[in-house]
Amino acid sequence: MSRKNVSDWLLSQNRYEGESRFSDKKLEGKATTISITAGKGGVGKTSAALKIAKTLAAQGYKTLLIDCDFNLANTAVKLGLPVNDDFSALIKAEKTFEEVVHKDGQFHLLSGCNGNLELFENKLEFEKIILDVIVGHEREFDFILLDSPAGLQKDTLTINAYSDYRFVVVTPDKSSITDSYSLIKILNNKYGVKHNHLLVNKVSSLGQYQKIVKTLSETIDHFLGGRVNVLGSIGYEVSAVDKFDQTLFGSANSAIHKNFIKVVHRFTEENFGTLISSKEKFEMPFANSRSGKQDVQPTIC
Numbered sequence: 001m002s003r004k005n006v007s008d009w010l011l012s013q014n015r016y017e018g019e020s021r022f023s024d025k026k027l028e029g030k031a032t033t034i035s036i037t038a039g040k041g042g043v044g045k046t047s048a049a050l051k052i053a054k055t056l057a058a059q060g061y062k063t064l065l066i067d068c069d070f071n072l073a074n075t076a077v078k079l080g081l082p083v084n085d086d087f088s089a090l091i092k093a094e095k096t097f098e099e100v101v102h103k104d105g106q107f108h109l110l111s112g113c114n115g116n117l118e119l120f121e122n123k124l125e126f127e128k129i130i131l132d133v134i135v136g137h138e139r140e141f142d143f144i145l146l147d148s149p150a151g152l153q154k155d156t157l158t159i160n161a162y163s164d165y166r167f168v169v170v171t172p173d174k175s176s177i178t179d180s181y182s183l184i185k186i187l188n189n190k191y192g193v194k195h196n197h198l199l200v201n202k203v204s205s206l207g208q209y210q211k212i213v214k215t216l217s218e219t220i221d222h223f224l225g226g227r228v229n230v231l232g233s234i235g236y237e238v239s240a241v242d243k244f245d246q247t248l249f250g251s252a253n254s255a256i257h258k259n260f261i262k263v264v265h266r267f268t269e270e271n272f273g274t275l276i277s278s279k280e281k282f283e284m285p286f287a288n289s290r291s292g293k294q295d296v297q298p299t300i301c
C-alpha cells in the first residue's frame with residue numbers, strides 16, 4: 001500500500017474508540033503520539049508542546065515535535081530558529097523529511113511555514129499530510145508530539161482524535177474553559193474520544209487550579225461520560241511576560257521548569273511505568289519565579 005493509501009485507510013477506520021494501547025504500540029516499536037491541543041489560542045499550547053518535547057528528549061526519549069499550525073508556525077520562532085519554506089518543499093517532495101527536520105540531540109522539530117502563499121492558496125488535506133509523516137516515521141521515534149492550531153477545524157480534530165493521547169491546555173479564563181469543553185465535547189460526540197489529559201496553564205493559585213479541575217472533570221463526566229487525567233498546573237509568569245520563552249527554555253532555576261518536569265514524570269509513570277526503562281534523568285539548576293494574580297472565576301456554561 002502506498003503512503004497515500006495508508007493515510008486514506010487509517011482515516012477510514014474508526015480507531016478512536018476505546019483506550020489507547022500504549023503497551024501494544026511500544027511492543028510494536030511505534031511512537032506514542034500526543035496532541036497538545038485546546039479550543040482557544042494563546043493558552044500556551046506551543047509553549048507546552050515545545051517544553052514537553054524538549055523534556056522528553058532530555059530524558060533520553062527520541063522525540064519528534066510537528067508544528068501543525070502549518071502556515072503560522074511558532075515553534076521555530078520560539079526556539080530562535082530561522083523561519084523557512086521547508087514544510088512546503090517537503091509536501092512538494094522537493095526535500096526529504098531528513099533534510100527538513102531540525103535536530104538537537106534527541107529533540108526533532110518539523111516546523112511549518114509562515115505566510116507561505118502556495119500553502120495559503122492550495123487546499124491541502126492537512127490531516128493526511130500529518131498522518132503520512134506519522135506513519136512514515138513512527139518506528140524512528142519514542143514520542144511524536146503534535147502542536148495543534150487553535151480552533152475546531154476538522155483536520156485538527158481528526159489528528160487530535162487519531163493521537164494516542166490529547167493534552168488539553170486550559171487557562172483560568174472563562175472562554176478558555178468553555179472552548180476546551182467544546183473541543184472535548186466534539187471529540188466525544190463525533191469521534192467517540194472518551195479520555196483526555198488536562199494541563200492547566202497560567203494558574204495563579206492552588207484554589208483556582210483545583211476549581212478548574214473539579215469543574216471540568218465533573219462536567220465532562222456528567223454530560224459526556226468521559227474522563228480526564230490531570231497532568232498538573234503551570235504558574236502564570238507575570239514577571240516575565242516578554243521574557244517567557246527565555247524562562248521556559250533557559251537553564252534558570254524556574255518554577256515553570258520544575259512543573260513541566262513533574263507533568264512529564266506524571267504522564268510517563270502513569271502510562272508507561274516500567275515499560276520504558278528508566279532513562280538518564282534531566283537535571284537543570286532552578287531559578288526563582290514570581291506568580292501574579294489572575295482573578296477569574298472558572299465556570300462552565
Ligand SMILES: Nc1ncnc2c1ncn2[C@@H]1O[C@H](COP(=O)(O)OP(=O)(O)O)[C@@H](O)[C@H]1O
Nearest residue numbers: 041042043044045046047202234235236237244
Ligand atoms: N505560564 C505562562 N505564564 C506567562 N505567559 C505564558 C505562559 N504560558 C504561555 N505564555 C505566553 O502566552 C502566549 C501564548 O502562548 P503560546 O504557547 O504561543 O500559546 P498557543 O500556542 O496556545 O497560542 C505567549 O506569549 C507565551 O509566551
Ligand SMILES: [Mg+2]
Nearest residue numbers: 045046069074
Ligand atoms: Mg500555538
